[in-house]
Amino acid sequence: MAKPDKRDEIVRAALELIAENGFHGAPMAMIADKAGVGAGTIYRYFENKDVLINELYRELEQRLLTVLMDGYSPEKSVRERFIHLGTAVLRYCISNPLDFRYLEQFHNSPYGVVHRRDKISGEADDKDIYRKLFEEGLSRQVIKDLPLVVLFSLAFGPLISVARDHILGFVSLDDDLIVKIIAACWDGLKR
Amino acid sequence: MAKPDKRDEIVRAALELIAENGFHGAPMAMIADKAGVGAGTIYRYFENKDVLINELYRELEQRLLTVLMDGYSPEKSVRERFIHLGTAVLRYCISNPLDFRYLEQFHNSPYGVVHRRDKISGEADDKDIYRKLFEEGLSRQVIKDLPLVVLFSLAFGPLISVARDHILGFVSLDDDLIVKIIAACWDGLKR
DNA sequence: ATTAATGGAATGAACGTTCATTCTTTTTAT
DNA sequence: ATAAAAAGAATGAACGTTCATTCCATTAAT
Missing domain, CATH: 1.10.10.60 (Homeodomain-like)
Structure with a gap:
């Protein structure tokens, strides 16, 4: 029981x-x-510590994905969808600092590299909304013509960095600031 | 000897x-x-492993700083200086993958957090060129009105992310791509 | 009564660090 | 100039600790 x-x-x-x-x-x-x-x-x-670590990662990934998909509508413009995703990610990270710190630890470890390699080399599953979004942005010519991986870095590199700073107390993100940050990221992406 | x-x-x-x-x-x-x-x-x-780790970090930090300062002229425009720094960082990281990976390990560890907290709370020394650059950009109103820490994330978050991807082989950065990436970062920063 | 689940002591591998010893260089004595 | 002595550097086996994992006596469920 x-x-x-x-x-x-x-x-x-x-x-x-x-x-x-x-x-x-x-x-x-x-x-x-x-x-x-x-x-x-x-x-x-x-079975062992590795399995525990990986299963926990999968659970967090799933939780995050659920949050991201909440209110996400593929009909909206690329820009609007990006803003939705960026805002959701940032909000999630700062209101779930444990989750965020765990995900970071994971990504910056051998586990993370393996995971990422698998993901990039693998086929896009339907959970792979970023890829779809960026691909659509490219074909519509609304975002810069750069490799997908680079677009990813431009979009989420700042968010992760800023979320870490918030959690470590180096800056305090309120709603107003979040909106400005996402807008700045979009400026970096858009054509 | x-x-x-x-x-x-x-x-x-x-x-x-x-x-x-x-x-x-x-x-x-x-x-x-x-x-x-x-x-x-x-x-x-x-004295012990910790000391070794920290001394190695100081050495790498120093090497990087030297590279950054090479050809840096405070007379140029904020934009030009940013492009100089960004390009230099990115080039350094991809041509010194061991250094980059070490710095990353360090930053994503308790060592790094301590180091960062000391740095942010401390006074700006003359090695602190980013801070000066951003402060000048703010006062001249050429970059977005955001906290320094956020500007830092906007500028270097993508660079670090993209450098990692390059080193892990997920993307191959050539000079052309580097220029485009730095330009995109500037788009995110500029007013 | 039998089986499954639990807790925590026991185990052994791996690690950072120490230290008695050996090797090398420098100094002193002749 | 040569040999003896002293000092300093280098070594790696040994130590104590920490950790993941296993084992088994005890407890709960059926």
């Missing part, structure tokens, strides 16, 4: 510890402690 | 291993091996 219950506790504890202290500041024993389970119990739900 | 020799070998080995495998994929024993010295020898030159 306690099955998904315990699993959830473990995942939550892992998220918190890893987000705050990094992968190496989050030993399994500590995760177990925080989750209120025995160390061995974790291994009933996750 | 062999004094700086060994030290150099250790630093070089550390750079290579940490850049490629991260801090935790570069045990002291492995660094010693690659440097061609005994494990204990490292401790004659560096």
Whole structure:
């Protein structure tokens, strides 16, 4: 009965510890402690630490995707859709700092590189809304003629950087500022 | 006479291993091996691993700064100076992938956060050319009226992201593309 | 009563660091 | 100029610690 219950506790504890202290500041024993389970119990739900880390990543990715798709309408203009996505990402990151910090840790680690390589070389699935958006922007000639990967960097590089600064307390993002930042990103993208 | 020799070998080995495998994929024993010295020898030159990591960072920071200042003239327009700096950073990163990867590892670690907090809260030294540039851009009203930290993110977030993609082989940056990318960043910054 | 789940002690591998020893260079004595 | 002695640098095996993982006695569920 306690099955998904315990699993959830473990995942939550892992998220918190890893987000705050990094992968190496989050030993399994500590995760177990925080989750209120025995160390061995974790291994009933996750084969090993790597699996735990990856499954947690998938969960966060899914949550983020859900938020992004909420209110997203493919009928709107490329610009409007970009603003929707950018704003949603930024808002999500700053209101879920643990999620954001975890995703960052993941991306800046060997896990992340592997994941990214798989994603880029793989086919576009229907979850791949950025790619679709940029491709449409290119064919409509509303955004600069640059490789997709570069467009991605132009669009989201600043957002991630600014989200980190917000979470670390180097700047305080309010709604007004967020809007201005997304607009600036669009200026970088648009033709 | 062999004094700086060994030290150099250790630093070089550390750079290579940490850049490629991260801090935790570069045990002291492995660094010693690659440097061609005994494990204990490292401790004659560096008090401990933390000190080694930090001293290496300072060295790389210094090298990068030298490159940035080369050909930089404070008389030129804000735009021209930005393009100079952006181009120099990007070129440096892609032609010194080990340095870039190391700096990234450092910034995305507790070391980096501490370092950044010190830097932001501290006074601007004369090495702080970005700050000066942006401040001048603000007062001349040629760049957007946003907090310094945000301007920094808008300007360098994309560059770092794109440099990583280049080094990981997701995109291939040639001179033409670099110019276009810096121009796009400027579009994001300019008023 | 049998099976599955749990907790946490036990395990062994990996790590950073230390230190007794060896090797090399420099200094002193002849 | 040569040899002996001292100082300094280098070494890597050994140590203590930390960690992921396993094992098994205990507990809960059926």
